[in-house]
Structures are given as C-alpha cells and as structure tokens.
Amino acid sequence: MPDPHTDGGSAATSPRRHAPTSRRTIRLSFLVAAVLGTLHAIPSFYWALGGERLLPLVGQWAVDAVRQGDTSWTLLLLATGVLKLAAAWVPMLAEEGGLPWPKLWRATSWVGAVGLILYGGADIVAGGLVLMGVLDVEVSDRTGLLGHTLLWGPHFMLWGLALLGALVLSRRGPGASSR
Template sequence: MVCNVSRVGVARWERSRWFWVAALAGGLHVAITLYWALGGHALLWTMGTGFIAKFESMMWILWPVALVKAVGAFGPVWLSTHGWPWARLTRLTVWLASFVLIGWGGLNTIVGNMVLFGLIRPTDGFDRPVMIGHAWIWDPLFLLWGISLLTGLIRTRTTRASLV
C-alpha cells in the first residue's frame, strides 16, 4: 500500500513538475509586482523613469496586475494536480497563455539583446538600464514561464475522448 501511495505521489509530481517551474517563473513576476505595489523601489530602474513618472499616481494598477499574474502562475499547478476541471476550457486558456508568454518573452528577449549588442540601433536611442532589465530579467522570465507551461501541457496531453 505504501508503495502505491509513493507511486501516486511520483506520478502527480511527474504530471505537474513543468507547471511548478512555470509557477516559479510567474511567481517571481508576482512577487516583484506586489513589492512595487507596496512601495518598494528595488529593480524599479528596469522599468524606466518615464514609466515611473507616468504611472506614479496609478500604482494601484499593480494590484490587479499581480492578481492576474498569480492566477496565470499558480492556476496551472492547481489545475494539473486536481485533474483539470473543465478540461477543454482550462487547458485551452493555458495553451493560449503559453503562446502569449513565449511570443512576448521570446521576441522581447531577442530584440532587447540585439539592441544591447548593437545589432539593432533605434533611431531615438534607448534607455540602457531598462533594456537590460527587459532583455536579461523580465522577458526571459516570461519566456521560461511560457515554455514551462507549454511543456507541461504537452506532457500531460490526453486523448480527446478522455476530455469529453
């Protein structure tokens, strides 16, 4: 009996481990967003002085942003460990989220690094610290988050008949 329980636990971990990686990447985004919403300033330089000046009076917006990020980060872990309630809808939503995260994170990571390495030269110049923040921190985390979600979805794919 103990052996069966162990195998069940391992099987659950096998099914959800990529969603845990996604939760870690997304959770970092959630944590910094909440930190900034509470008035913290660390890493705020990665958003740029223009962004800070523009949104200084609207920092409340970070609370709903953090909520959406938290659902996107931790929802798939919960869904994968609870058998994907409403499987068609929830899995489709996670598929879409993974493509958005991969597209956004991948494109911005590539373009940001191309700018930093001088392969692309914006005509109006660019804010180097902001570009570093996006190319080396935030966008690679979005990319990791998306790839992890996609990998988890592929590894937990079932036949169409079992989703009915």
C-alpha cells in the same frame, strides 16, 4: 539482433512507444511553471507598496510613476500582480481538478504559454539587436532596455516554456478521459 526499443520489428513497422508520464512528474512540471509565474508576480506587489528595487530595469517611466504615488498606478500594479498569480496557478489547479471547466482553462493555458514565450522572445531578440547595434534606434533608457533583454524577457520566456512543457507532458491521447 532485435532493437530493444521496438517489439522486435523493423523501425519502419514498429514505432517506439513511450511510457506515460507519471502524475508526480506532471505535478512537478506544473509546480515549476507556477513558481516562475509567482516570482514574476511578487515585484508587482512590491512596487505597488512603493518599493523600487529592480524597478529601473522596467524603465525610468515606471520609477517615476511609483515615486509620484498615483493611486491608479498602485491599483494597476496590484491588478497586474493578481493577474500574474492567476496565470501562474490556474493551470495547475485546473490540471488537479480544482477548477470548473478544465478544458477552458487548459486551452487558455496553451494560449498563455505561447504568449509568454513570444513576448519574452520578442523582448530578448529586439533588445539584443538594439544592444548589439544591429537595430539603429535611439535608446533613452539603457537600464530599462537591459532589464527587458536580460531579466524580464528571459523570465517570461522561461515561465512560458515551463508551462508549455507541463501542458505537453499532461496531454491526453485520443479517447482518454479527462482527469
């Protein structure tokens, strides 16, 4: 009986063919990545305005900096928020044809996705090893360590995985025209 997943030939001579991913699925995947990035940007703006919720999960140094009300700290947080928003939405805008130089933005998005995954993964692994006692280091800020290990690292990693998934789903085959 022929395999329904092939054109009747053997598995060795007839590879599976996958249906192209729908534009709706691709759009949704980029939207998920953009929302995750936006959720990462919001606290930066909140902290720049003097808010302190979740800030101890970044580290006591961050709490101290916000409480001092230093203008340079405020500007750094605002710039960080803007950068995160750009990183969140540029991939989707480039995919939809809303930005010039789509190949540049796509390549940048690939680098960004891998960077987010590696950074988040490093936070999770290093923090986890310290929390489990595998790495014997003095921890002066356990709350900050927990925040990076259990919140910020996983969020960076999820954002990167979502973006990577969107980029993979939207890949064009050889000779395909750009959208």
